[in-house]
Amino acid sequence: MSSSEKPLLPWRKIGTDALAVVLIVLTLTAFQVFPNPLIPNLSFSSNQSVALADELNNIPVSPGNTHSFIAAAVQRVGPAVVRIETETTITKRVQDPFFDDPFFRGFFGEEILPNPPQEYHEQGEGSGFIVEPNGIVITNAHVVSGADKVTVTLKDGRTFKGEVRGIDELSDLAVVKIDGENLPVAPLGDSSQLQVGDWAIAVGNPLGLENTVTLGIISTLNRSSAQVGIPDKRLDFIQTDAAINPGNSGGPLVNAQGEVIGINTAIRADAQGIGFAIPIDKAKSIKDQLARGEKVSHPYIGISMIPLTPSIAKEYNKDPNTAFMLPEINGVLVVKVMPKSPSAASGFRRGDVVTEMDGQTITTPEQLQNLVENSRIGEALSVKVQRGGHTQVLTVRPAEMKE
Structure with missing residues (x-):
């Protein structure tokens, strides 16, 4: 070999046939280290590589699910x-x-x-x-x-x-x-069991394109309606990256088993891959009332509020023109009390910091809202507030929100 020639890299010396063997071994090793979650209990040691094809071919496949779990889920719902x-x-x-x-x-x-x-x-x-x-x-x-x-x-x-x-x-x-008998029914799941990262399949008719299916995951849970951009609703949404478009509204969000876990509802126009669905447990709790034509009651106490943290309070207190000093604590700051509301009748004031309701610590408006939403109209709720350096306990009775 002349001095101008460069030595071949080791893999160049192996030869085509040997290289193919090495690649197969590396591939099988990768499958062993990172097993496919859809193919359980398969081990790919060197002694078993010969039987790999037979083992894959013998994996049981349920009728109608010859392609993937997604196809099976869609066929079900x-x-x-x-x-x-x-x-x-x-x-x-x-x-x-x-x-x-x-x-x-x-x-x-x-x-x-x-x-x-x-x-x-x-x-x-x-x-x-x-x-x-x-x-x-x-x-x-x-x-x-x-x-x-x-x-x-x-x-x-x-x-x-x-x-x-x-x-x-x-x-x-x-x-x-609709008037019909023996119509196909969508199986309903349990949205309380969802975890971030679970599969999510959106089914519907986006933009008039019938029977469209998109796949994604559960991106996050309990996304408040205020965060979604529709503060007039009383909801905590499922967030998903499964594509949702106009026309998908009202269609099901489905899990890997083909069960409905949510109702596709909203998208963020300024983003991609961010959609929101109403948890199916919310629909299950009121669907019978709606089917009977009954009005669904929603309790309210009548305050506007924002989250408060020690850093926010400290920054606010630096202003010499502030109307009052805020306690440097975690809680919910009352910024408005609606006239003739349950909160007004109970003695709430602008500037109160709610730290506890019905024995539960309050750090966000969503927590307080959920407690009120899940209470009964007329039920006495004990609320602990910080006011002017003193702790007070107020009793408020939620009333029915009027449309």
């Missing part, structure tokens, strides 16, 4: 997922740039304005899923709210007229009834 089309009548007048000028209206009067109000039909679309064989369908309130006509189409092509039985705006849930 898919027939019960429906498309919901709505029609809403809107009365409005088309504006005229000349006749709607304030000078013209003031000079000639309103009665001679042209273009009287006309009726327009606004179309909407969403998803839902059947939970009882006689035709009880769960969807989002915002899918069917205000609709004059609701049409429900099953995956097999059958079409039914839908009757909106009940709507709860605060939880964004609704029940629609």
Whole structure:
């Protein structure tokens, strides 16, 4: 070998056949070190490599699940997922740039304005899923709210007229009834058992594309409605990166077993891969009331609040123009007390710091809100507050929130 030649790297000397053997051994070793969670109890030692193909071929596969657990889950829930089309009548007048000028209206009067109000039909679309064989369908309130006509189409092509039985705006849930018998039913899971990282499968009709399935994971749990950007709701959401688009609203979020764990509801328009679903346990707790046409009660106490930490309080207290000094503690700061509310009647004041409610430590507004939401109307709740350096205990009785 001349001095100008560079020595071959060791793997270049091995040869093609030997290299193939090395790659196979390395691949099998990798499978042994990082086992496939979908193929349990397989060991890939050198003595067993010969039987690898036979072992893989003998893995039991359930009927209808010849491709993946995703396909099996979709087959289980898919027939019960429906498309919901709505029609809403809107009365409005088309504006005229000349006749709607304030000078013209003031000079000639309103009665001679042209273009009287006309009726327009606004179309909407969403998803839902059947939970009882006689035709009880769960969807989002915002899918069917205000609709004059609701049409429900099953995956097999059958079409039914839908009757909106009940709507709860605060939880964004609704029940629609269709007339049918022995209809396919979506199995309901248990959202309280979810963990971050679990599989999440979104099924629905996004953008009018029927029977669309997307896959992701549970990104986080108990995401408050305020964090999602819809503070007028009373919800803690499941966050997922499974793709959710307009038209998915009301459709099911499904686990790896094909059970509904949530109702797809919202997305963040300024982000990708961030969607939100209502936990199915919330829907299970009120679906029967909605199906009977009953109003769902939501307790409230009537305060606006923000989280407080020692650092926030310390920064606030530095301002010489502050109306009062804040205790440098963790809690919830009351920034407004609504007139004639239960909180007003109980003696709450702006600047109170709530540290405890009904024996539970309070550090976030979401904690306080959940305790109130899960209380009973008229039930006495003991609330510990810090006010002006002193601790006080107030008793508040939640009232029913009016729409």
